[in-house]
Amino acid sequence: MVFQDQIGGNTHVLKVGIIGFGFMGRMHFRCWRALAGAAVTAVCEADPHALDEAGKSRGNIAGAEGDVDLAGVRIYRDFDKLLRQEQLDAVSITMPTYLHPQATIGALEAGWHVLCEKPMALNLVEGTRMIDAARRTGKILQIGHCIRFWPEYAKAKQIVDSGAYGRVIAATFQRLSATAARKQHTWYANAEQSGGMALDLHIHDTDFVQSLFGMPRSVCSHGASAGPGGLAHIATRYGYDDDKLVVAEGGWAMMPPFGFQMRFHIALETATLDFDFQRDPKLRLSTAGGESLAPPCEPGDGYGRQIEHFARRVRGEDVPPIVTPDDAWRSLRIIEAERESVRVGRAVTIDGPETKEHDHAV
Numbered sequence: 399m400v401f402q403d404q405i406g407g408n409t410h411v412l413k414v415g416i417i418g419f420g421f422m423g424r425m426h427f428r429c430w431r432a433l434a435g436a437a438v439t440a441v442c443e444a445d446p447h448a449l450d451e452a453g454k455s456r457g458n459i460a461g462a463e464g465d466v467d468l469a470g471v472r473i474y475r476d477f478d479k480l481l482r483q484e485q486l487d488a489v490s491i492t493m494p495t496y497l498h499p500q501a502t503i504g505a506l507e508a509g510w511h512v513l514c515e516k517p518m519a520l521n522l523v524e525g526t527r528m529i530d531a532a533r534r535t536g537k538i539l540q541i542g543h544c545i546r547f548w549p550e551y552a553k554a555k556q557i558v559d560s561g562a563y564g565r566v567i568a569a570t571f572q573r574l575s576a577t578a579a580r581k582q583h584t585w586y587a588n589a590e591q592s593g594g595m596a597l598d599l600h601i602h603d604t605d606f607v608q609s610l611f612g613m614p615r616s617v618c619s620h621g622a623s624a625g626p627g628g629l630a631h632i633a634t635r636y637g638y639d640d641d642k643l644v645v646a647e648g649g650w651a652m653m654p655p656f657g658f659q660m661r662f663h664i665a666l667e668t669a670t671l672d673f674d675f676q677r678d679p680k681l682r683l684s685t686a687g688g689e690s691l692a693p694p695c696e697p698g699d700g701y702g703r704q705i706e707h708f709a710r711r712v713r714g715e716d717v718p719p720i721v722t723p724d725d726a727w728r729s730l731r732i733i734e735a736e737r738e739s740v741r742v743g744r745a746v747t748i749d750g751p752e753t754k755e756h757d758h759a760v
């Protein structure tokens with residue numbers, strides 16, 4: 399993953415800040431560090447202990463481990479002070495979810511482009527405020543829906559979109575983790591701060607369903623609760639105009655030795671795609687002709703690839719949008735409908751507003 403400066407004669411090194419230096423802050427740090435033409439010059443972390451722990455992180459996805467070398471990086475405890483003292487090109491906002499809107503709007507108003515982790519906010523009103531701020535300031539706002547960039551998911555979308563194997567008959571997605579047990583004493587366990595399992599974890603698949611098939615007409619969800627975080631497991635059927643069966647299951651009540659798993663199966667008319675994060679090869683294409691193929695995927699992972707994409711946009715390169723703020727807002731909208739469906743015990747129609755206020759992607 400090397401970011402080459404392709405703007406003729408432009409040798410400006412992007413100055414980047416990372417706001418919140420927990421699991422994802424360290425992940426963004428490593429991804430930024432791996433790019434040529436960018437330098438992390440400032441980090442803001444409220445908890446000094448978190449900086450001491452920087453070398454010991456363990457998350458869902460391998461790659462967050464290892465030492466973090468902060469030599470030469472200016473460290474702040476207070477985001478407002480960083481806002482006053484730094485002159486940056488872009489920031490990664492990797493704070494707990496309930497802090498995303500305030501930090502994002504502050505950074506945009508400081509004149510910086512923002513890559514903010516998913517979910518963009520806890521609710522649609524705050525998501526709208528973030529989009530308005532991006533539009534007002536003319537700065538880029540990209541939300542960290544990294545699954546759209548994950549090589550096997552991106553390849554599957556490319557294959558489905560090509561139509562080479564006919565229409566989708568059924569697609570099922572699954573995402574299971576031990577978050578509830580591993581993070582029971584953190585902000586994750588407080589649904590008012592994290593949004594709970596559906597907004598925090600399952601939204602990855604909700605967002606990918608949206609990217610593959612567009613906005614569903616309805617959702618029908620069933621859920622189970624456990625512990626103080628509320629909803630711990632969910633299964634949703636997404637309704638479209640045709641009869642394809644689209645289902646996603648998410649849960650974070652697995653026990654720590656289980657670790658993490660993400661999977662999908664997509665049944666097309668003349669081929670089957672299946673992905674298993676724990677298998678090699680991860681992505682398989684089984685054809686009607688009897689072949690079992692491993693479609694070639696881009697190297698790296700979704701984290702690095704989304705940061706590379708964001709950096710290209712910050713540089714002014716003409717790259718096709720992969721995730722717009724409106725997309726992220728719509729994924730919040732779908733999750734709200736899924737939670738409502740669990741609550742009322744029946745299917746819920748998604749009848750807008752979907753994009754009315756945000757027709758023009760930032």
Ligand SMILES: NC(=O)c1ccc[n+]([C@@H]2O[C@H](COP(=O)([O-])OP(=O)(O)OC[C@H]3O[C@@H](n4cnc5c(N)ncnc54)[C@H](O)[C@@H]3O)[C@@H](O)[C@H]2O)c1
Nearest residue numbers: 418419420421422442443444445448492493494495515516
């Ligand atoms: N894209 C993904 O796959 C993925 C994976 C995990 C988490 N996330 C998202 O990333 C975000 C962060 O999650 P995490 O797992 O890194 O959480 P975390 O708790 O590990 O890290 C958050 C850090 O922010 C710091 N912080 C809190 N308030 C602050 C403040 N006012 N100023 C500066 N720092 C402050 C905390 O001390 C902590 O170190 C969440 O929105 C989460 O949903 C995304």
